[in-house]
Amino acid sequence: MAAIELSGLSKTYGDVRALRGVDLSVEEGEIFGFLGPNGAGKSTTIDILLDFVRPTAGSATVLGMDAQTNSKAVRQRTGVLPDAYRVYDRLTGREHVQFAIESKGAEDDPEALLSRVGILESADRAAGDYSKGMRQRLVLAMALVGSPELLILDEPTTGLDPKGAREMREIIRAERARGATVFFSSHILEQVEAVCDRVAILDEGEIVTVDTITGLRRALGSDGQLNITVDAVPADLRAALEPVEGVSEIDVDGRTISVRSTNGSKVAIIDAIERTGAEIIDFTTSEASLEDLFIAYTGEDRAAGSPEGDGQAAAVAEADGTAHSAGVDR
């Protein structure tokens, strides 16, 4: 059974078509990334899953139940970290978690949950005095109440520093290991890339593609880059490399040779260089970032063309700065 099943889901606000016939199936037990720029319709989709808003057409099924007619039962078995929420300023962190425990009829220990998200020492302070990152941790703690079968997290790393974002990913993985399905949205590609099994890309209310991260790369035939440092660059380098299948670009900078190629041809490239008699001192690889994939799919440069410049620019900067050091957070 699918954890989430969307069929022809559409939502129109006035004359704005926020969602245009979204079909999507999220399997039980997977971490599913819902990726798209701000305004793509991610939050609208999540709001429909939780019955905050009602679809104009189509249907949404969560854990086998209709998201509209059976919403309370859906939310009983789901943990939610919404977007653009506000905490109850006057209630403490502990009271927030207790309210969630009471609401779900769960048996959790508030302190254990607050400790798990790293804000136990602030448990008895009013949540209105929390920083944005602490609020995000608090609401995550509320979402974890009752060990839900499904976690719906809308932009979960908003307001978190890199350490907080990493802890968030660790919790997401631990929840999946426990057996939960995790559905989370993000406009930050690196976050999705670091933790998801599968990804859907949403743009302007439509699903652009759904695939695994590696599947996406393969489908696109995306280039990866191989950086090889040699003792001396051979004179016949280009003649040696150009016949290798998949090679698209060759650059030389000092003793470093950079070769762009489709993934899978790396061994052949290294062999070809060694055959020239050059000695390989070091080499690194970098795979195509999701941002590259995104641009390829939507045909737009998000950094330049985004109406919500700040968030996007930051997202792209983060993606650029980190996606190339693949493997750091895996």
Add this chain to the structure above:
Amino acid sequence: MSVLAVARKDFADARRSKALLALGILFVVMGVGGTYLYTLLPTMDPESGPITPEGLYVFLGQISALFIAISAVVLSYKAIAGESESGSAKLLLGLPHTRRDVFLGKVIGRSGVMFIALLVGLLATFGVAIALLEGTSAVGFAGFLVVTMLFGLVYVTLMVSISASTTSTSRAATLGIGLFVVLELMWDVVVFGAAFVANGFAAPAGEMPTWVMALNGFAPTMAYESAVTWMIGVLAGQSPAVPFFREAWFALVVFAVWAAIPALLGYGRYRGADL
């Protein structure tokens, strides 16, 4: 129990916001001050007759109505609209509560604040009345508290319903204050206007028709006064003959109408709304 979880959370929030403290102080000042003022009446106006606990209930009832009505507006206009506007509704409804749970929980939570504040205010008033007024009885005060609380419940329900009907607190405040003005300050004008129109756009002369008097009795405050009068009669073991629109059953109908119809409309809009 979902409704009670919401009500408890809401009550805790109101208590933390000092709304309960402020209301409690207001009702203590109102009750104690009103009682003291009432005992001064014979000195200020020699023709006012002797002071009695029954007279105090009527006197307090007239002051309380206005205070309770405006308190209900301030206490309740943000109850639901405030959560929708700020985004805390996403936390509330991300948990397994239906919109009906939220609506009922809010009515109960805010009514609880009103009830505790009234209880504190009237207990203090009772203490002063025992000292100043011969014949003051706990039973009489308990009866007055019940009737007054019923009136408070009607107004809180009315204002929470208004809050449920919109996602904008400024709109909720405007509607709430507007309704307060119409019901508490301008009801005479409304009634006269209706009589004026029914009379072919001419000022009605002589005695008002019964339906006009009944309409006059249809404001919550008028029903509250009728209920206080009825309660005094019950305590005294009398049932004085009054027109039907001053009888207790009519007062109950008026209360029910002003609570139930806005509740159905407000909840109906809330249930169908996109957050």
